[in-house]
Amino acid sequence: MNKEGILIVVSGFSGAGKGTIMKALLERYDNYALSISATTRDPRPGEEEGKAYFFKTTEEFEKMIAKDDLIEYAMYVGNYYGTPKAYVEEQLCAGKDVILEIEIQGALKVKEKFPNTLLLFVTPPSAEELRKRLEGRGTETQEVIDGRMKRAIEEAEYMDQYDYLVVNDELDVCVEEMHHLIQGEHERCFRNQTFIEHMKRELKGE
Amino acid sequence: MNKEGILIVVSGFSGAGKGTIMKALLERYDNYALSISATTRDPRPGEEEGKAYFFKTTEEFEKMIAKDDLIEYAMYVGNYYGTPKAYVEEQLCAGKDVILEIEIQGALKVKEKFPNTLLLFVTPPSAEELRKRLEGRGTETQEVIDGRMKRAIEEAEYMDQYDYLVVNDELDVCVEEMHHLIQGEHERCFRNQTFIEHMKRELKGE
Known part of the structure; x- marks a missing residue:
């Protein structure tokens, strides 16, 4: 199956x-695995990289957009939020x-x-x-x-x-x-x- | 729901x-309810009406076809077999x-x-x-x-x-x-x- x-x-x-x-x-x-979003907003106190979010600079984020590395993304109150493809695909392949x-x-x-x-x-x-x-x-x-x-x-x-x-x-x-x-x-x-x-x-x- | x-x-x-x-x-x-078929074949010993099958004459069966009373039907080795709509609808309505x-x-x-x-x-x-x-x-x-x-x-x-x-x-x-x-x-x-x-x-x- x-x-x-x-x-x-x-x-x-x-x-x-x-x-x-x-x-x-x-x-x-x-x-189950929960997808982790990437964002350009600043980390809040206690937020670890790769836990709640992957933190990116605007330049890094726009490079991801250009390389089609995001499943979807949106701009919200001046910051980008998106779903990196790599992590999702890796988890899907692992079943x-x-x-x-x-x-x-x-x-x-x-x-x-x-x-x-x-x-x-x-x-x-x-x-x-x-x-x-x-x-x-x-x-x-x-x-x-x-x-x-x-x-x-x-x-x-x-x-x-x-x-x-x-x-x-x-x-x-x-x-x-x-x-x-x-x-x-x-x-x-x-x-x-x-x-x-x-x-x-x-x-x-x- | x-x-x-x-x-x-x-x-x-x-x-x-x-x-x-x-x-x-x-x-x-x-x-669950199992649908009961109608057939024109003769009942075998021990087969009760409305249990394994609803037993019909060819005339009765063809009347059911004409009145669109069957969900589907087929002819097999000289006998009709089909699914009466009424029983199915009644059970579906009952949930x-x-x-x-x-x-x-x-x-x-x-x-x-x-x-x-x-x-x-x-x-x-x-x-x-x-x-x-x-x-x-x-x-x-x-x-x-x-x-x-x-x-x-x-x-x-x-x-x-x-x-x-x-x-x-x-x-x-x-x-x-x-x-x-x-x-x-x-x-x-x-x-x-x-x-x-x-x-x-x-x-x-x-």
């Missing part, structure tokens, strides 16, 4: 619990399912470039629950919460362009479901062309 | 273990994932008519293992075994038209994998249009 890893992009509403799900997924199962947490526009660009990418959209079970979670954090002003809810309206328009919907109601159930659906994807026929071709030849006695 | 059942067609090489897998699947999980065990031509016809059908192809891990299993049964002549192996060559040409490959190496692992991948399919975005539309409206406060 398919031994190469799958490239997985996870997006979803702010407040849906993406971070928590991914942390649990990486802790519980050993077949890891590599997870990218990026927003919708980036996700759709990745899918266009790599059609076998698996797009997952994380959502709470309802809009009411989303607002509750954002308010429950207690760290954001009402203005910020309203802004996030407004953004969710825009993001929801793209939900059906994703492959799977991951409803985060109970964390444990959600993490297990997500793991199972990713593992199920390894059994897709289009991901097992080598097995199929080998079977055809073996049946013919070639 | 998607509460309606999924229509699943299971095909595969003779000797791949379809029957055993399906039996285990139905015993272990309560979300059951309905399994049809049919050969490849029928499977592709069902997918054409109902594009949301999930096509699963069951295969042993290798052609060598397939031959071993057919010979291991000890009930068939070498001629019959050779015929089945020859048929497998033809059938293998259609493997990549299926959605998933189910490799039956160890039965228990295989049944669990098959269950997980079917459950994962319930989370596909295109199967959750109602949820997505509802979420969009709720976010907008409609």
Whole structure:
């Protein structure tokens, strides 16, 4: 069966619990690797090179763009952020399912470039629950919460362009479901062309 | 999430273990229903109406064809065999994932008519293992075994038209994998249009 890893992009509403799900997924199962982004922003105290980010100068980053060394990149508040291809490919070859947490526009660009990418959209079970979670954090002003809810309206328009919907109601159930659906994807026929071709030849006695 | 059942067609090489897998699947999980075929052949001793088959006269069967009451049908050794739509739809509405065990031509016809059908192809891990299993049964002549192996060559040409490959190496692992991948399919975005539309409206406060 398919031994190469799958490239997985996870997006979803702010407040849906993406971070928590991914942390649990990486802790519980050993077949996942989280993609590490490159950025031109300065490291914050305690941020190690190659852990949260690969830190680059603008010149280095633009060289990566020119050499097509990035899966996707974007400019955000004056800094570049992007996904270096080398690390992802290395992990995929080693059989890891590599997870990218990026927003919708980036996700759709990745899918266009790599059609076998698996797009997952994380959502709470309802809009009411989303607002509750954002308010429950207690760290954001009402203005910020309203802004996030407004953004969710825009993001929801793209939900059906994703492959799977991951409803985060109970964390444990959600993490297990997500793991199972990713593992199920390894059994897709289009991901097992080598097995199929080998079977055809073996049946013919070639 | 998607509460309606999924229509699943299971095909595969003779000797791949379809029957055993399906039996285990139905015993272990309560979300499956096996479709019951209609046929014009005579009941064999002990075969009850509505268990192995729905028994029909040729006139009744042809009336079902005319009224488009069958999902698919075929003529085999002078008798009709087909899948009555009513039973399948009833089970799908009740939230059951309905399994049809049919050969490849029928499977592709069902997918054409109902594009949301999930096509699963069951295969042993290798052609060598397939031959071993057919010979291991000890009930068939070498001629019959050779015929089945020859048929497998033809059938293998259609493997990549299926959605998933189910490799039956160890039965228990295989049944669990098959269950997980079917459950994962319930989370596909295109199967959750109602949820997505509802979420969009709720976010907008409609």
